[in-house]
Amino acid sequence: MKRWAMLCCAWLAAFAVQATELRDDRGVAVQLAAPPQRIVSLLPSLTESVCALGACARLVGVDRYSNWPASVRALPQTGGGIDPNVEAIVALRPDVVLLAGSSRGIDRLEALCLKVVVLEPKNHADVQRVLDKLGTLLGVRDAPAVWRSIDAAVDAAAQSLPPGVQHTRVYFEVNNGPYAAGESSFMGETLRRLGAKNIVPAALGPFPKLNPEFVVRANPDLIMVSQRSAQGMEQRPGWAGIRAVREGRICRFTPDQSDVLVRPGPRMAEAARLMAQCLADKALP
Numbered sequence: 001m002k003r004w005a006m007l008c009c010a011w012l013a014a015f016a017v018q019a020t021e022l023r024d025d026r027g028v029a030v031q032l033a034a035p036p037q038r039i040v041s042l043l044p045s046l047t048e049s050v051c052a053l054g055a056c057a058r059l060v061g062v063d064r065y066s067n068w069p070a071s072v073r074a075l076p077q078t079g080g081g082i083d084p085n086v087e088a089i090v091a092l093r094p095d096v097v098l099l100a101g102s103s104r105g106i107d108r109l110e111a112l113c114l115k116v117v118v119l120e121p122k123n124h125a126d127v128q129r130v131l132d133k134l135g136t137l138l139g140v141r142d143a144p145a146v147w148r149s150i151d152a153a154v155d156a157a158a159q160s161l162p163p164g165v166q167h168t169r170v171y172f173e174v175n176n177g178p179y180a181a182g183e184s185s186f187m188g189e190t191l192r193r194l195g196a197k198n199i200v201p202a203a204l205g206p207f208p209k210l211n212p213e214f215v216v217r218a219n220p221d222l223i224m225v226s227q228r229s230a231q232g233m234e235q236r237p238g239w240a241g242i243r244a245v246r247e248g249r250i251c252r253f254t255p256d257q258s259d260v261l262v263r264p265g266p267r268m269a270e271a272a273r274l275m276a277q278c279l280a281d282k283a284l285p
Helices: 002-015 045-050 072-073 086-092 104-110 124-138 143-159 187-191 212-218 254-261 269-282
Strands: 020-023 029-032 038-042 060-061 096-099 116-118 169-175 222-226 248-252
Touching: 020 124, 029 096, 038 045, 038 254, 045 060, 045 072, 045 124, 104 116, 104 222, 116 269, 124 143, 124 187, 143 187, 143 269, 169 187, 222 254, 222 269, 248 254, 248 269, 254 269
Parallel strands: 038 060, 038 096, 096 116, 169 222, 222 248
Antiparallel strands: 020 029
């Protein structure tokens, strides 16, 4: 592997004079001799964004959680963001590795002379920005159109709702810690655009771990939760008295739907439609 890394570094140096430059979310300037044709993605939202930009065929490896579109399920898996399989990644000979800033192994990958681009969308503006960065990286011009389509679809989901559901007080549980999607999360932004009121204020952070008593006191009108996290929810101390629980106003999302909802990427439009349908079905009349 050491010999391979030395050869790789020499090859990249030879092409440095004609490289283009991309500044990633670390502020690091990453030089690329040409648009990458072999890409490893270690974040599902980045995998989905690459595919939304028409470059799915350039993916040669993904993390274990990337599962959309269906074609990526056949690709070699290279671990996850917190436990990347560096040897497997090197064996795939990628032109670039895409990952989040929280991923481990960045230094090791770069020490092996692999090109690493760190991109981590956390809100709606970030999704637009990351699409633009990926468009530059891939050498494609579709990024602005992809974002406009997502943004317009979120607006359409909001416009589809009857006025009566607006200001419904919502608790969105992303994990039975319980961890919630707060106002400042990308999911919270979508809820706001749909006219709902998030019971978890921005001051608590995007995905805070809550004391279950907080939810009891907040007494939401509606709960959104994955099927897995919803198990036993009604039996939590004091939760039987929550209005949403008492009146059966709980939307339980399937695993596939939960994947859509928790990934800040090109399927945010579908996520908005899922939330809107929940509001239309379960919100107070």
